[in-house]
Every structure is written in C-alpha cells, then in structure tokens.
Amino acid sequence: MSSKNKDTRTRILEVTWHLMEQQRGQGVRLADVAAAAGVSRQAVYLHFGSRTELMIATTAYVDEVKGLNDRLQQLQNITSAHELLEKSITIWGNYIPEIYGLAKAMLSTRETDEAIAAAWDKQMDCLRNACQDIIDAFIREEILTPEWTRSKAIEMLWTALSIQNWEQLTIECGWSTSQYIEWMKTFLKHAFTKLEN
Amino acid sequence: MSSKNKDTRTRILEVTWHLMEQQRGQGVRLADVAAAAGVSRQAVYLHFGSRTELMIATTAYVDEVKGLNDRLQQLQNITSAHELLEKSITIWGNYIPEIYGLAKAMLSTRETDEAIAAAWDKQMDCLRNACQDIIDAFIREEILTPEWTRSKAIEMLWTALSIQNWEQLTIECGWSTSQYIEWMKTFLKHAFTKLEN
DNA sequence: GTGTAAATTGACGCCATGTCAAGTAAAAAT
DNA sequence: ATTTTTACTTGACATGGCGTCAATTTACAC
Known part of the structure; x- marks a missing residue:
C-alpha cells in the first residue's frame, strides 16, 4: 500500500486531514490522529510539537496537494x-x-x-x-x-x-x-x- | 446599587452577558462568571445546571432585554x-x-x-x-x-x-x-x- | 428555637493537551 | 562487530476546564 510506504510525518498529515474532513473539523483528538496513523501519541509530538503546529502543517500540506x-x-x-x-x-x-x-x-x-x-x-x-x-x-x-x-x-x-x-x-x-x-x-x-x- | 438588589439568578445572567461582550465570547469560564457575580462557582450550577443552560438562559435574557x-x-x-x-x-x-x-x-x-x-x-x-x-x-x-x-x-x-x-x-x-x-x-x-x- | 431555602466550601472524577524520562529496535557509522 | 544515532514506544504525570458530591453555614419564616 502506498500509505504504508510514506514516511511517518506524511502519514500523520494525511490522516489528520482525513479525520478533519470526516468529522467536519470537530472532535479530532491527537490520540485519534495517532491511532489512525498507526503511531503512538508521542510520535505526533515528536514530529509537530503541538496540536497547533500539526494543524498548520496539515494546512500547508493540503495547500500543496490541492x-x-x-x-x-x-x-x-x-x-x-x-x-x-x-x-x-x-x-x-x-x-x-x-x-x-x-x-x-x-x-x-x-x-x-x-x-x-x-x-x-x-x-x-x-x-x-x-x-x-x-x-x-x-x-x-x-x-x-x-x-x-x-x-x-x-x-x-x-x-x-x-x-x-x-x-x-x-x-x-x-x-x-x-x-x-x-x-x-x-x-x-x-x-x-x-x-x- | 441596582445590581446588588437583583436576585442572584439575574445577576449571574447579566454578568455572563457582560463578560461575553467584553471578551468577544472567548475564554469566559464559569469561575469568572461566578467571581464577577459575587457568588461561588457552585451557585452557578445550582441556578443553571451547566454551562450550556447558562448560555441558553443568557441568550433568552438578552433577547428579552434587547x-x-x-x-x-x-x-x-x-x-x-x-x-x-x-x-x-x-x-x-x-x-x-x-x-x-x-x-x-x-x-x-x-x-x-x-x-x-x-x-x-x-x-x-x-x-x-x-x-x-x-x-x-x-x-x-x-x-x-x-x-x-x-x-x-x-x-x-x-x-x-x-x-x-x-x-x-x-x-x-x-x-x-x-x-x-x-x-x-x-x-x-x-x-x-x-x-x- | 426549629425548619427550610439559598448559598458556600472543598474535595474529587473526567478528559484533552502537553511534558518528561526511560526504554527499544533497527539503520548508520566506526 | 560493536557502538552510536535515529525514530519511535511506553507509561506516568501536570494542568485546566467542566461537572458532581457531601458537608456545612447563613438568613429568614413561622
């Protein structure tokens, strides 16, 4: 699968975006993001530092893709x-x-x-x-x-x-x-x- | 003072509204509301049961006043x-x-x-x-x-x-x-x- | 004075974010 | 081959709101 080959950072970004769309931007917890990306919650912090940074990075990612x-x-x-x-x-x-x-x-x-x-x-x-x-x-x-x-x-x-x-x-x-x-x-x-x- | 004579419920409603306007609806905690109304945080729960109910009651109150x-x-x-x-x-x-x-x-x-x-x-x-x-x-x-x-x-x-x-x-x-x-x-x-x- | 309504006090559980420290597993460097 | 580095895991803990509970206190009514 293509998503498994992608590096963790990209996988987290993609999963964040997906969950945001799916739940219309509401109630997306970092624990959910981590679980969906198949990593620990801490991995999200290692890559992005905070929820805010994750959201900003996801926005940039989506902007790039779309x-x-x-x-x-x-x-x-x-x-x-x-x-x-x-x-x-x-x-x-x-x-x-x-x-x-x-x-x-x-x-x-x-x-x-x-x-x-x-x-x-x-x-x-x-x-x-x-x-x-x-x-x-x-x-x-x-x-x-x-x-x-x-x-x-x-x-x-x-x-x-x-x-x-x-x-x-x-x-x-x-x-x-x-x-x-x-x-x-x-x-x-x-x-x-x-x-x- | 007129506000001191009003009953607790009305005072809480007025203070809630005031804080909401002052802070543009952001970061208004029930503890703040209680403090501003000169009552304990629990008094707010006794009167309104929850934040949601307080907000709805405040909306009705404002509607009535305005x-x-x-x-x-x-x-x-x-x-x-x-x-x-x-x-x-x-x-x-x-x-x-x-x-x-x-x-x-x-x-x-x-x-x-x-x-x-x-x-x-x-x-x-x-x-x-x-x-x-x-x-x-x-x-x-x-x-x-x-x-x-x-x-x-x-x-x-x-x-x-x-x-x-x-x-x-x-x-x-x-x-x-x-x-x-x-x-x-x-x-x-x-x-x-x-x-x- | 005894009862009742209104409110206080302080402790606790819940839940999400964020932090910390210690440990593991596999690739890279020597 | 062994060390080191990189990437990640695990689990515990602090913080800050909301909401709940139980044990008072205050004040007024009868």
Whole structure:
C-alpha cells in the first residue's frame, strides 16, 4: 500500500486531514490522529510539537496537494471580467468541499490561537487577491456599479465568498455545489455590475 | 446599587452577558462568571445546571432585554419594499454590536452542542422571517430580479446578513457600523432588485 | 428555637493537551 | 562487530476546564 510506504510525518498529515474532513473539523483528538496513523501519541509530538503546529502543517500540506493557487493561475489569461468572476466562483465552489473540515477547524481555533490565525490569514490571501483581480477587471471594463469604492467592493466580494457563507448555503440551506456556484454568480453579478442585457 | 438588589439568578445572567461582550465570547469560564457575580462557582450550577443552560438562559435574557423582535415589529406598517430593506438593515446593523460577544460564543459552541444549536436557530428565525418579508415585498412590487427564486433569494439574503459577515466586514476589514449599514444596503439592493433610476 | 431555602466550601472524577524520562529496535557509522 | 544515532514506544504525570458530591453555614419564616 502506498500509505504504508510514506514516511511517518506524511502519514500523520494525511490522516489528520482525513479525520478533519470526516468529522467536519470537530472532535479530532491527537490520540485519534495517532491511532489512525498507526503511531503512538508521542510520535505526533515528536514530529509537530503541538496540536497547533500539526494543524498548520496539515494546512500547508493540503495547500500543496490541492493547489488552489495553481488552479487560480489558470485565470491569468482571461479577457472578460464576467468570465473571470464566473470561473473564479466555479473554482472556489468546487474547492471548498475538499478542504471544508480542515478550514472549519482552523476557523474555530483561530479565535484563541494567534499562530493559527496567522496561518489562516495567509491562506485567505489568495482568495483576497482573486477578489481584487475581479473588481479591478470590472473597473477596467467600466461595468462596476458606480456606488462602489474599489476597496469596499473587494472586501464585500471577499466576504460573500467566505467559507462560512458556503457552509450556511450548502449545509444549512441544503444547496448543492452547483446551486451554490450558479446562484452565487447571479448574486455577485447583480451586486457589482451594470448588466448589459 | 441596582445590581446588588437583583436576585442572584439575574445577576449571574447579566454578568455572563457582560463578560461575553467584553471578551468577544472567548475564554469566559464559569469561575469568572461566578467571581464577577459575587457568588461561588457552585451557585452557578445550582441556578443553571451547566454551562450550556447558562448560555441558553443568557441568550433568552438578552433577547428579552434587547428585544430584536420588538424592533422588527416597527417594520409592519412600512409600504415600500426598498424602505423595508433599508430599515431592516439599519435595525440589524445596530443590533449586532450589542449582542456580538454572546452570539459568537453561541456560534462556536453550537458545533458540539445540540441544545445550543437549537436555541441559536430559534433566535435566528426572527432574522429569517425578516428576510422573507423583504423578498416577498420585492415580489409584490415586482422589482425582484427575475433570475431569483423566492426561496433562494430569501436564503441568500439571510446568509448575507449573517453575523459572521458582519464580523468580517467590521472587525476584520475595519468598517464602522454605519459603513456596514450603508454598503450592505447598496450591496443587497443591487443584488436583488431591478433599480428604477 | 426549629425548619427550610439559598448559598458556600472543598474535595474529587473526567478528559484533552502537553511534558518528561526511560526504554527499544533497527539503520548508520566506526 | 560493536557502538552510536535515529525514530519511535511506553507509561506516568501536570494542568485546566467542566461537572458532581457531601458537608456545612447563613438568613429568614413561622
């Protein structure tokens, strides 16, 4: 099996991620992680030092494996601002379900943990940049609704695309991934742009 | 002192609320609550039985004192749908800062606590109803953007007005209460209605 | 004064994180 | 071949909240 060949550190990271997704970021104890990885609880401490460090390392690992940044790079050569918005939402909407459990754990831990908060903010930067690119494209094409300020539009867009909103719409309201994507497109298109039709 | 005359139960509730606001819902221990109320830790258990029950009782107490429902009742005789949206956002935007700490504590606890989750959902009903009234008013006046379904519009509006979004915009992005209110009005008006100008 | 309700005091169990020290097993170095 | 190093195990223990229990004390009512 491939997972048995991997080194202990990677195995712990993978198992942590798996448990986070499985339990939606809740109630994942280090003892569970260790047991699932087939090592002692102390081995986790030897490799990561603390729960916080394990979570940060797992986030980095997932980022590496899933590569949101790479996916968003594909948007570089898009011409139309509306296409940019739509493709961004599609990428983001398909990405969230894959990292939701870990994201949720990070979000709840960050309140009391500076290091987690910093690591999370760093991850969020890439979404913020995407939002900035979108609003800048709207401005370039002169289709941003005139009331908006550049910075206010960016921040509102970023907020609308938050994981908490995805959670509320999909998990609480029961929307499917494609419903989330489609309605979010509708929502944001109307919120920020003058429509030409 | 008025607070000294109040019975122990009320004093505990008030102190809990105060500490929750002061510490933004984080790190409020029952020992702190007891000390601040001038009673023993056990007295808290005698009155409320558990942390969960204390939080639920505090939520009910705050609801009673702050009366969001009463404030929203003022909207009953509003004619224009846009006015309804704007006044609702104003009321909501001024309400959140007063209950934010407690709300945050409830939000983070609800993940692992069924009773808290149920109590919170009950509180949220009144916002949901307000959102429903707004969308229905848009439909009645035939100004809802045609793409929207009634239920999807209600759910999206409800999500946009979530406390997490308020938190992100005000605390993380640094918006003032009035900025939140004004930009949220702009945002939602464009997102859901055909504009007549 | 005796009874009762409200609260205090202090001890204890539980559980997760985190720490410590001693031991083991296999690969690497000499 | 033996030592050393590396990676990990084992088990015990400290800490800090929550929650529970039992034995008081305080205060007021009758």
